Amino acid sequence: MKTTITGGEILVDSLVRNDVKDLFFIPGIQLDWAVEALRKRPGEINLFVPRHEQSTTYMADGYYRATGKTGTAMVVPGPGALNAGAGLATAYASNSGMVFITPQIHSGGVGKAYGLLHEIKDQSGYIKGLTKWHTLVGAPTAISGAVSEAYSRAGNGRPRPVGIEIPHDYLQTTVDVAAVGSTVTVEKEGCDPIEERVLGEAAALINSARLPVLYIGGGVIASNAGDSVRRIAERIGAPIVMSDNGRGAVSDRHPLAMNSLAGRAVFEHADVVVVIGSRFADAMTPTASWPAGATKYVYINIDAGDLTPPRAPDVAIVADAGHALASLEDRLEKRVALSNERAAEVKSWAQAQISMIQPQAAYIEAMRNALPEDGIFVNELTQVGYLSRIAFPVYEPRTYIGPGYQGTLGYGFPVALGAAVGGGGRRVLSITGDGGFGWNLQELATAKRYNLPVTLVVFNDGHYGNVRAIQNRVFGAEIAVDLCNPDFQLLAKAFGVPSVQVDTPEALGAAIRDSLSGGPVLIEVKIGVVPSPWHLLRLQPMAGMKGPEAPENPLDRATQ
Incomplete structure (x- = not known):
């Protein structure tokens, strides 16, 4: 021994x-x-x-x-x-x-x-x-x-x-x-009994609301609480608005599931919002994602730091999302605050605006149709990726990966490789721009070495596209945004990775379907200048982001 x-x-x-x-x-x-x-x-x-x-x-x-x-x-x-x-x-x-x-x-x-x-x-x-x-x-x-x-x-x-x-x-x-020292473990956080008084206050607010809205973040996925969210939404007829990090916690096919653009319509009429497992904070300014006004807020978060200003909770529950929702569910009165039919109107209102952003919307539709439902989509900071935050339908937890608030350009491809290692053979679809791909293009060697099931789509416009768009919109000129790219087809060949170049959504969809078995594949998509989707992103668009005037909010119309 x-x-x-x-x-x-x-x-x-x-x-x-x-x-x-x-x-x-x-x-x-x-x-x-x-x-x-x-x-x-x-x-x-x-x-x-x-x-x-x-x-x-x-x-x-x-x-x-x-x-x-x-x-x-x-x-x-x-x-x-x-x-x-x-x-x-x-x-x-x-x-x-x-x-x-x-x-x-x-x-x-x-x-x-x-x-x-x-x-x-x-x-x-x-x-x-x-x-x-x-x-x-x-x-x-x-x-x-x-x-x-x-x-x-x-x-x-x-x-x-x-x-x-x-x-x-x-x-x-x-x-x-x-x-050799012994092992050390720590007590599990977030599952202590929640005060009856606090649960009662939360339930009273929700039960008295004309239109309660559930806003969910990544904490719901981390605690595997998507089913709990769905049951509560169905119990009270509340729309479920998913943040970028919360995408997939509830299937986008669910009649009450909404992206943040659809969320604008319901937030304008909400009198109580239940924020579950989300920081609920703007990405650029120290403000909440939606102003308080007359709206009441119930916050559920395992991190007490996310219940502090700029947020203003009327009821704050420091707990794991799944634990808190299980404690709250039976206290909520069964009703239909928002019918499935009215929810469908809101979702159609959002989709009509998304469909105007072309060709990005067509590329996103082609990618979604080609990728199996359990495939993993890794989004990036690129012109197609920005719209994908709200336009790419997600049907299962842990099948949508975004950059989080760090917004790290170039993160997507290596993150996709790790997702492929853990994904149990599921196909991973990683998108990137030509600018962001430059951060980690050497990892084609890693994809090839381990024969990882990753389809990499490189949208190539020859520029740092988003920076270029901002410069032209704000200053009327551009500088330091053009790229000297390699020949991506030759690059892939040098690493022994199959590749193809396409220039239409239909061709992209076909190329993705062809890539679904075996190891890594690179697909290059040649694109030009595309319209900005930023006026459609987030519950409130960033300052200065203007687009066509939104159609009338369907919830402004009285129920017939």
Whole structure:
């Protein structure tokens, strides 16, 4: 029986004991003893090695969002950790459970500015700023406890990344097996009994409302509470307005399910709004997503910080969404606040405006028709992607992935690769612009190496299209937005990835259908200048975003 163990072996053993099946990492000298420990345990953890450190955290993010299982990323310290920062920031903004592991410099040099290899000033502070919990391991024997606590915390409460730093000499150090620390777990958050008084106040507001509206965010998906939302909506006849992060929690086919554009129509008539698992805050200004006015608000959120100003809850419930809704459901009186027929009018009102944005709407329709219903759609910051936030129908949870409030250009393709790893063979459709694709086009090598089922659609207009549109709208001129692109067909060929170029929605749909089996495929779509969809996005459009005047709100008309 083995009586001694290295710190690297402790780390790998801890990963296995915490049920890590897939690891996204790039090896390097400070990780040598951990990587050697992985080599000695073949088949226990699947190893995915991308071509840039930022892709380790992006892939771990996509893995979580497709599965609900904590993703794991590991890179060397210093520049490695810095490179991984964009993926950490995106995961933090998108509420993704992730364990981020990086060594530190030698334990005797931490904080002393000796100029050791990969040393940066205050690496711990940097990681703390991108995670909800962080620890710097203080001894080789403490590695096991730190890892178990990290996994316990990552998915507990509001899912977000957590960070572990391990001085690299600890990974090489040999210790007695008997001295290895025990596991550490934390108490589950968000499931304590909710005060009867608070539940009663919430139910009273909802029951007295003329038109209650349910506004749901990513917290509903994280708590698997979509069915609870649906039951309550059907019980009281309330429309369900889904934020970008909440897309798919309830199928878009449900008669009461609405995107944020349709949400404008019902919010104008709502007298009570129940905000469930959402920050409910504007992306550009420190204001709520919709002004309070005479409307009353019930907020349900596991994070008490999301119940504070600029939001103004009349009733605030700090709890997991599923737990809170289960406690509230039977207190609500059965009725029909909004009939399915009136809801259909609202949805048609929104769709008519979406259909005017061409050719984007046609491309989105072609993509949706070609992708299987359980396929995973990864949206990006591109002209077709912006409209997709409201126009791409979503039928199942965890089949729509967006950038969150971080808005990280170029995140989509590596996130899609992680989603493909976790997706159990489901096809992943990743869209990007030619500008954003430049951030991670090297990951075609990763898609090919692991034969991942990803269809990548690159909309190529030769520019940073959204920046160009803003410059021309605001200043009447453009600068620094034109791109010198590679030949994307030759690029794909160089990586051994099949590719095709198309220029119509019909051809795009056919190319996607042709791509649905096997490994990665790149589809390039040549497009020109397209109309802005921004006046249709969000409950309230961003300042200065003007478009055609909206048709009359169907709820302004009296019920016949």
